[in-house]
Amino acid sequence: MKLVYFAWLREHIGLDEERIDLPASVKNVRDLINWQQSRGEGYARAFADPETVRVALDQFHAEHDEAVGTAEEIAFFPPMTGG
Amino acid sequence: MKLVYFAWLREHIGLDEERIDLPASVKNVRDLINWQQSRGEGYARAFADPETVRVALDQFHAEHDEAVGTAEEIAFFPPMTGG
Amino acid sequence: MTVSLQREDFDISAEIDRLVDGRTSVGAAVTFTGLVRDMVHDQRILDMTLEHYPAMAQNELERIEQQARSRWPALTGTRIIHRFGTLMPGDRIVLVITLSSHRQVAFEAAEFIMDFLKSRAPFWKKERTEQGEASWVAAKDEDDKARLRWQ
Amino acid sequence: MTVSLQREDFDISAEIDRLVDGRTSVGAAVTFTGLVRDMVHDQRILDMTLEHYPAMAQNELERIEQQARSRWPALTGTRIIHRFGTLMPGDRIVLVITLSSHRQVAFEAAEFIMDFLKSRAPFWKKERTEQGEASWVAAKDEDDKARLRWQ
Numbered sequence A, B: 001m002k003l004v005y006f007a008w009l010r011e012h013i014g015l016d017e018e019r020i021d022l023p024a025s026v027k028n029v030r031d032l033i034n035w036q037q038s039r040g041e042g043y044a045r046a047f048a049d050p051e052t053v054r055v056a057l058d059q060f061h062a063e064h065d066e067a068v069g070t071a072e073e074i075a076f077f078p079p080m081t082g083g
Numbered sequence C, D: 001m002t003v004s005l006q007r008e009d010f011d012i013s014a015e016i017d018r019l020v021d022g023r024t025s026v027g028a029a030v031t032f033t034g035l036v037r038d039m040v041h042d043q044r045i046l047d048m049t050l051e052h053y054p055a056m057a058q059n060e061l062e063r064i065e066q067q068a069r070s071r072w073p074a075l076t077g078t079r080i081i082h083r084f085g086t087l088m089p090g091d092r093i094v095l096v097i098t099l100s101s102h103r104q105v106a107f108e109a110a111e112f113i114m115d116f117l118k119s120r121a122p123f124w125k126k127e128r129t130e131q132g133e134a135s136w137v138a139a140k141d142e143d144d145k146a147r148l149r150w151q
Helices: A007-013 A029-037 A041-046 B007-013 B029-037 B041-046 C012-020 C054-071 C103-120 C141-148 D012-020 D054-071 D103-120 D141-148
Strands: A002-005 A017-019 A054-057 A060-062 A073-077 B002-005 B017-019 B054-057 B060-062 B073-077 C003-006 C028-035 C043-052 C075-083 C085-087 C092-100 C123-129 C134-136 D003-006 D028-035 D043-052 D075-083 D085-087 D092-100 D123-129 D134-136
Touching: A002 A007, A007 A041, A007 A073, A029 A041, A029 A054, B002 B007, B007 B041, B007 B073, B029 B041, B029 B054, C003 C054, C012 C028, C012 C075, C012 C092, C012 D012, C012 D028, C028 C103, C028 D012, C028 D103, C054 C075, C054 C103, C075 C103, C092 C103, C103 C141, C103 D028, C103 D103, D003 D054, D012 D028, D012 D075, D012 D092, D028 D103, D043 D075, D054 D075, D054 D103, D075 D103, D092 D103, D103 D141
Parallel strands: A002 A073, B002 B073, C003 C075, D003 D075
Antiparallel strands: A002 A017, A054 A060, A054 A073, B002 B017, B054 B060, B054 B073, C028 C092, C028 D028, C043 C085, C043 C123, C075 C092, C123 C134, D028 D092, D043 D085, D043 D123, D075 D092, D123 D134
């Protein structure tokens, strides 16, 4: 599956995107964020405050209690500031 | 003083404007409309339903109970339909 | 002069640029454009003639602008153009532009100006239909109601 | 296609004309234009870079348009243009156009689209100030609140 990062999450992690297999323990978005925190210094900084992290599953906004399911592209980004 | 007419009031009366002295009995806008009704067939038609007639005193909207006072230009017209 | 009464058409982009006038503090611009419609009560409109009371229309529109500016001090620009004369279906009739650093202010002020313009500015429309009849457009109660919600 | 994501500027008059497309049933056109502001929290802005998530931004803006059209069936046209890349103070960022035969519908739908766009469309602004710092713009609670009023 593909993980993609935007804005300061991208900067902290140092990657636009990566391909990775999630551990079986990751069921919902919250599990995924917790797991990300454990992947190194940049990830720890990017995911330090889970409440500020927004997630999209296959280009749809997802709440933190939503199941990750069979999503092929998972995006992580801060609250949006367009317009 | 000058009286000016717009839209169907102008058409019924057959005049854009006229100069006239008001009788002393005309104190407020309502008196003025009643007096206009008595000035002939076209006027009677134009002022038949006083509630549909709007009046402006020197280019300011006036209610029917407002005193005519020393206005120099009095306008008569139907409810507005601009925009 | 931010109120214009004119026979000529207007260009919306050019009017916004002129009103912004290079100020980089603006943030938000809202426009409302009113266009002549082709059908009214199942009757096809050939053309529409706008009569107005020139001296009062100018004053009244300036008063409406002033009211909007007192109500929303964050309003940094307003522009009203109202055409008169004979117009065809699809032609532009009226343009209102509002500028502010906040979008909510720009939206509300534009609605406010339109609601007052519709029921307070001395303009009257006469429509000519395909049947050859010409008739004065009746004012709508809903336009009076739209204005009263601001009180 | 009524949603465009682009680096290039847009012309508001031309976009309205293209959306109206000669239809003489329209009556009312509302536009909202967002512009880059020069000052933020007493800091002068040199430029602003808009990052976006292309695939999702397109989809999300189309979803917002669809929601507006279901909510206001009298809406007869919508257009959203959002720029990305580096922009200077005074530059246009976003354009929303709504068409309807009724002005109230056009106004409400434009506000609705902007409220959702602000807090749901995946765009992020980074501002560079005169002090040389570049920082990500923080989302505003008021934008979330503006969206929630439609629920």
